[in-house]
Every structure is written in structure tokens, then in C-alpha cells.
């Protein structure tokens with residue numbers, strides 16, 4: 250039998266990439282990236298120019314289809330593989346990235362009459378403008394003693410489905426009315442490939458992002474009624490649809506999409522998945538004790554467990570949410586690479602840019618090299634990593650960043666180093682929250698763009714967490730994981746696999762080189778972490794709500 254292949258498509262925040270994978274050993278034969286033509290829409294709507302409010306982050310659904318029709322044919326062509334040997338395709342996506350669709354499954358923003366209404370567009374995971382709704386969801390759920398709250402670390406996030414749906418209802422009731430269903434973008438893209446009129450939802454986003462439970466389903470209608478009487482039946486109406494497990498075949502590729510994607514019609518399409526969750530088998534983790542960090546613009550922390558535990562501020566624990574047979578735990582930091590990008594774009598003096606250019610390197614690399622010359626603690630700086638709020642463990646998007654310890658001698662590379670360290674302290678908070686609450690963390694696994702881009706960052710993470718870090722050998726780990734799920738959807742009988750564990754065992758690899766904690770650094774970072782924790786609690790747990798007061802003053806000033 251000839252070699253068989255699957256394709257994984259990873260939808261990130263700014264681009265989508267396709268990877269064509271050899272199913273015998275996981276070799277990534279070809280990959281291709283399509284930057285989203287409209288990128289993140291956070292200032293004004295395309296065409297109409299309608300201005301967006303603060304904290305909004307939208308996307309254009311056509312950009313997702315462009316990834317399928319540009320990157321998929323590109324990998325098939327570059328690999329020289331016969332499309333007849335490509336047996337399955339899986340996708341993974343940022344989440345909760347959601348959109349309203351009509352009865353035909355078309356995004357409302359495709360309708361020219363609705364395109365000038367911001368609420369008709371895709372809300373990206375980092376759309377944070379539903380915080381008022383999230384606060385009320387939490388208040389009401391707590392008052393009613395809803396048993397789902399502990400599964401989400403005590404708080405439902407404004408990034409998630411219910412808060413976003415409610416924001417649409419509150420601010421654009423006409424759009425809410427015209428919505429047939431609210432979908433995760435990952436499920437919508439799958440439906441576009443399978444042409445299925447009955448759209449299936451994947452258990453991962455349903456569980457982590459829409460408060461769905463394998464045994465209990467969604468929260469009760471009474472709960473939704475208590476939020477807002479207009480939401481009473483939302484789970485039977487606009488959130489309806491069969492919820493199926495990861496690895497399930499959602500359907501088969503349609504003739505028309507196959508033509509556009511350069512594939513054969515009828516191949517298996519797996520149900521959608523989330524980027525971070527797909528990365529777990531992608532890095533070869535199928536057992537507890539190993540925390541996987543998907544490190545890019547943000548970090549998602551993924552961990553398997555055998556018992557349901559309550560962990561402060563975790564994003565969620567979902568049965569079978571990552572690997573069937575285990576409880577999947579998720580936590581996260583909503584900005585990491587994004588913070589470094591902010592500094593490079595907004596904070597670096599012209600002489601650094603000029604020096605980097607002259608040396609033929611990019612500004613990140615220049616800053617990393619110069620920051621590496623410092624010992625832990627030597628900058629005298631300490632930062633709070635809340636440039637995009639705090640996802641875990643405080644679950645509060647209204648917190649902001651802070652750098653302490655500036656002097657007239659402070660250098661840009663010192664600030665950069667303090668930002669790298671701040672994100673490592675944020676990860677340490679998460680590791681401690683799991684480990685101290687009975688969900689063991691023995692080793693760290695890293696994947697995503699950052700481990701390949703910044704060695705200093707990775708060493709700091711090993712030192713701050715005092716744990717060895719193994720790095721994925723794959724450059725596109727979520728896409729590799731998605732391809733594995735595509736192979737599972739196809740099944741062993743067709744040259745794929747019958748379970749994700751089988752697929753991961755054959756196809757995943759980590760690099761030989763690992764990052765090991767350096768004992769003398771660990772000691773200094775322990776001291777700095779204690780200081781970080783004090784600042785974290787002071788500004789983040791209500792002792793001094795100055796960050797929120799500043800926001801309120803800003804809002805007043807803007808209106």
C-alpha cells in the first residue's frame with residue numbers, strides 16, 4: 250500500500266497554516282502560511298469604515314476560507330504527493346472565536362445589509378468587550394449556586410461564547426434576532442468543507458467555551474432566564490446542534506471544496522478542535538503530569554488528569570476535552586508574544602531599530618541577545634504581565650500591565666527582559682495552582698512559535714518554574730495534532746488511525762535538546778517570584794483597584 254497522508258490546518262490569530270503530514274512517522278512534508286488579508290479588525294470595519302469600540306477584536310470569515318483555498322493546494326503541490334493518498338483533514342482554531350450565521354449557515358456579515366453592523370462579524374477570542382456580561386454571568390451563577398462554576402475555576406470569561414452571545418443580544422438585538430445559530434469558527438469552517446446542512450459542534454469548544462458538560466449538557470434554561478428572559482431557550486435554539494467527540498468524522502469533503510483545495514472529494518474531515526488542545530497529542534502527550542504550553546501571541550496551558558479537581562482560575566476542566574479517557578485541564582495567559590510585540594512596536598527607541606537593521610537582525614533578536622547578558626535580578630525591574638488582562642488565575646480582563654523599578658539608566662533590553670520574566674511568573678502562578686491542588690505537573694512541554702524564536706525566554710521559564718522543558722520537534726504542532734485527528738477521522742481501515750493515542754505514539758516527537766533549570770538562577774527567581782506574587786495580589790485581588798479606576802476615568806474621558 251502506498252504511503253498515506255493527512256493535512257492539518259491551524260488557524261492562529263493573524264494567519265492560518267496548512268501542513269501535509271506523512272502518517273507513518275509524522276514527518277511534515279510541506280507547510281504553507283496564509284496571512285489573513287484582514288488580520289485582526291480592531292479599529293474599523295472593512296469597507297464601511299464603521300469605528301469599533303475599545304476592547305473589540307473581530308475577523309473576516311472569508312479569510313478562513315482563503316487559507317483553505319491557498320495553503321492547502323500549496324502544500325499538495327509543494328509535496329508532490331498524489332491527492333489520492335491524502336485520506337483526511339483536521340483543523341484547529343483560536344477559541345472562543347465565534348460568529349452569527351443565518352439558516353443557510355452563511356455568516357451574517359456576508360449579507361451586504363448587515364455588513365456595517367459590528368455585531369454581524371466574527372468575534373475573535375481576544376474580543377474583550379463582553380466583560381460586563383461576563384461579570385453578571387458570574388454574579389448570577391454564584392448567587393444561584395450553579396454547579397458548573399467550579400469547573401471553570403470559579404469564573405466564566407468574557408472571551409467565551411455565552412458572554413459574547415449576550416453582548417450581541419444587549420447591543421444589537423436585531424442581529425441576535427436574525428441569527429439562526431451562533432457557531433465557533435472552527436465548527437463553521439468544518440461545515441463549509443463538508444457542506445453539511447446539520448452543523449456539528451465539537452465537544453472541546455462546547456466544553457471549554459460554552460459551558461457544555463458531557464453528562465449534564467448546557468446549564469439549565471432557568472439559569473439562562475435568570476440572566477435575561479430573552480436567553481431562556483438559547484441552548485435549544487441558537488446554540489443547538491449535536492456535540493460530538495474530538496476525532497469524530499464530521500463528514501466528507503464536498504466536490505466543490507475539493508476542487509478549490511486541490512484534494513479528492515469524499516476524504517474524511519474531522520470535527521473542529523482548538524489550537525492549544527490539538528497541540529497536546531501533537532507534542533506526544535497522552536498521559537497526566539505533563540503540562541503542555543502552546544506559546545505564541547498568548548499561552549495556553551494544557552494538562553491531563555484522572556480526577557476532577559477545583560483549581561482557581563483555570564479556564565476549564567472537560568472530560569475527554571483533549572484526549573479521550575482523561576479530564577483535560579486548561580489555563581492560560583491572554584498575552585505573551587503580544588506583549589513583546591507591543592514593546593518592539595511601541596516602546597523601542599529608534600537607535601535599537603537602527604542597530605538591529607544594521608546588524609541584519611530583527612528587533613526581538615537584538616533585544617534577546619542584549620538581554621541575555623544580564624543575570625536574573627540584575628535589571629532591578631519587575632513587571633506584571635497583564636497587557637491583555639489576566640486569564641489565569643485571576644480571570645479579569647480589566648487588569649493592565651505594570652513595570653516597576655525604572656531609573657534613568659534603564660535600557661530597552663532590560664525592559665524586554667523584565668517582560669519575558671513577567672510572562673514566566675504568570676506561567677509559574679498557573680503551574681503552582683494546578684500542582685498545589687492535586688493536578689500534578691512534573692514536566693513542561695513547549696510548542697508554538699516562541700520556543701523556536703527565543704532561547705532566553707525558554708531558559709527563563711525553566712528557571713522560574715524550576716522544571717525541565719521539552720520542546721516539540723514540530724514547527725507546527727497544533728497543525729500536526731489537527732492532522733492526527735484527520736487521520737483518526739479517516740480510521741485505520743483507510744490508512745489512518747483508530748485512536749489519537751495510536752496516532753500520537755507514531756507521529757509525535759520532541760527535540761533532544763531540553764531546557765533545564767540552572768540552580769543559581771532558580772534561587773534568584775524564587776525571590777523575584779515572591780515579589781511578583783505580592784504585586785499580583787495587591788493589584789489583582791482587590792486591595793488596590795487602581796487599574797479599574799484608571800479604566801473608568803479613561804472611559805469617562807472618551808465619552
Ligand SMILES: Nc1ncnc2c1ncn2[C@@H]1O[C@H](COP(=O)(O)OP(=O)(O)O)[C@@H](O)[C@H]1O
Nearest residue numbers: 261262545546586587589590613697698702703
Ligand atoms: N524573537 C522573538 N522573541 C519573542 N517573541 C517573538 C519573537 N519573534 C516574534 N515574537 C512574538 O511571537 C508571537 C507570534 O507567535 P506565533 O506562535 O508565531 O503566532 P500565533 O500565536 O499567532 O500562532 C508574536 O506575538 C510576536 O510578537
Ligand SMILES: O=C(CO)[C@H](O)[C@H](O)COP(=O)(O)O
Nearest residue numbers: 262343344374525545546547
Ligand atoms: O483561548 C484559546 C484556546 O483555548 C485561544 O485559541 C488562544 O489563546 C489563541 O492563541 P494563539 O493566538 O496564541 O494561537
